[in-house]
Amino acid sequence: MFVPGSSQEPSPAGLCIRQVTGIRQEDAWANANRIPVEEDKPEVEQGYYLHPELFDQPEEMGIEWAHRSENMRQMQKERDAMRESANAPP
Numbered sequence: 001m002f003v004p005g006s007s008q009e010p011s012p013a014g015l016c017i018r019q020v021t022g023i024r025q026e027d028a029w030a031n032a033n034r035i036p037v038e039e040d041k042p043e044v045e046q047g048y049y050l051h052p053e054l055f056d057q058p059e060e061m062g063i064e065w066a067h068r069s070e071n072m073r074q075m076q077k078e079r080d081a082m083r084e085s086a087n088a089p090p
Contacts, residue, residue, distance in 0.1 A: 024030040041048075045063050052061040059065070065072045 045066050047061075048063045048066045049055055049057055049061050050063055052059060055061075059076075060072075
């Protein structure tokens with residue numbers, strides 16, 4: 001039997017961590033408000049990423065582009081213009 005602080009306490013390298021999960025069967029609120037394990041994306045968001053940069057994808061593959069493509073194009077043009085003016089010689 002493991003007793004914290006005893007001489008048999010495992011070293012940090014041998015530490016074992018466990019997570020126990022379960023379903024609260026007798027909890028009326030939990031039964032009425034179950035959290036879905038997985039949901040399908042709306043059709044307009046399919047093929048887009050929440051964080052495309054984490055998947056080495058261009059920002060145009062982000063969900064914001066799926067919903068607001070015209071606004072995002074305008075923002076990108078403005079951002080590019082600001083970069084060009086910042087890099088222009090004085």
